Amino acid sequence: MNSMLKDPGILREIIMDHYQYPRNKELTEDKGYKKVHMASDSCIDNIYVQGKVEDGIIKDLRFDGIGCTISTASTSILSEMLKGKTVEEAKHIMQEYSRMISGEPFDEDLLEEAVAFQNVYRQPNRVHCATIGLHGIERILKGENDDE
Amino acid sequence: MGTVDLSVYRKDFPMLDGKTMNGHPLVYFDNAATTLKPRKVIDTVLKYYEEETTNVERGDSALSALVSAKYENVRKIIAKFIGCDPEEVVYTSGATGALNLLAEGYGMKFLSEGNVILTTEEEHASNLLPWFRVCERTGAKMRYIPLTEEGRVTEENVRSSMDEHVKIVTLAGVSNVLGYEAPLKGIADIAHEYGAVFAVDGAQAVPHFELNMKEMGIDFLSFSSHKMCGPSGAGVLYGRKELLEKMDPANLGGGSNARFDRYGKIILREVPDKFEAGTQPIEGILGMGAAAEYLMEIGMDKIHAYEKELRDYLVKRMEELPNVKVYNPDAETGIVTFNVEGVFPQDAGSYLSSRGIALRSGQHCAKILPDFLKVPGTVRASLYFYNTKEECDTLIEALKTCTVENAVDIFI
Incomplete structure (x- = not known):
């Protein structure tokens, strides 16, 4: 792994940056998107995730709603990382991400900036914050659509 | 200090x-989520496990008689604690259990289309969702008392929300979000003027100040043991006796009936036993009694x-x-x-x-x-x-x- 990604200051910067300036945090009315509603029953997080998949490739991922630092930053990072990937590649990355959030060994190189969440497992009651966007994207890749 | x-x-x-x-x-x-437990409560629970384990009210043993007496005595302690009669104390699994029993046993039975349940927008889910279901099944409607800018319920706003359609006024004695005390006695008087019953969700009130059912004219009160230094899994629905007598139990089973026959005829026991089918959390109820005594001692x-x-x-x-x-x-x-x-x-x-x-x-x-x-x-x-x-x-x-x-x- 890039040694910079072991620096706590840099990891904090990554989370702060994606929380304060989240990427892809705007829904679209364009056609061809699937949209799922993700609301945590144990906290305030309440987001919509939108995605467009064509020919097995994730063309776009977006989200919007209310979320804490971890849910907002993790959904932002995942949306950036998975956009343009094939569904198969994305599933592999998401699997590694899940392993990291569970505190299991994971492929650091594959997760890029998302390694900023490598210690979330130490705060068990916040794990759901780091996975709300992930679960939303999983639902999109399964073809679910709450608008239908 | x-x-x-x-x-x-x-x-x-x-x-x-x-x-x-x-x-x-x-x-x-x-502490609004749950409170810590004092040694007296912990010891009471442990004593039941270590020295007093038996079922209550249905044993022939001397041990069962002893624990049954302690178990029934908790009704007297609670009656003293909230100013009511012991037979008006129904054991439940907690405030949520009590509110569901009230909605099921009173709301479902006595409400119908055209009736109104009057409450507020700051209620806990436990004092709304059971009533939503009553509305869905009976055709009654919810109505919300306007809150002041601060978020308080006032007698004035209760009065302006009342009419002859309101059959139940139900609200928290203390809001679990904003911590305001509702003017309970005044609201009870207004509800009664219109012939409605007044139910108080006491989960955040009972642990924190004295409530006297008879003096305040409250018809129903629900609360949890675990928010007043007692064990979880136990709680109370207080109801004015004549109202409890009219109400249906939410659960049926052992302990709640006097007899039944093969044709389905059931004769229920008297109040409060008819509401308490099945073995209750005995150690929880004993611990709740110890908690109420502890609070009264302070x-x-x-x-x-x-x-x-x-x-x-x-x-x-x-x-x-x-x-x-x-x-x-x-x-x-x-x-x-x-x-x-x-x-x-x-x-x-x-x-x-x-x-x-x-x-x-x-x-x-x-x-x-x-x-x-x-x-x-x-x-x-x-x-x-x-x-x-x-x-x-x-x-x-x-x-x-x-x-x-x-x-x-x-x-x-």
């Missing part, structure tokens, strides 16, 4: 004897006065902080609801936890209230008589450093 000093009671609580969280002495400010007036003084101190110190906004500075009880500027409530909650302070962030089960407060959620510190000014100071110091950066740092 101040006029009332209850710090002597801290020694009764094992959880306050040197316990740490995240390397800091535990500051327990989540004195509910003292508890109330001490909490008020402590919360006023905390609010005053919070208001000195430029980054903290308190939503209920004038509330009468130990609930202090606030946000830290620029920090999402759950991030603030986790940061404070990293400093040893247990409290709660979110919507506090009152999911329609955020519309009123115009924020997605809040942080809630809820105090009890065993908390201290020094613990308030610890929270203040932690709030001074509660920034987004520090809240993120706990994950790094």
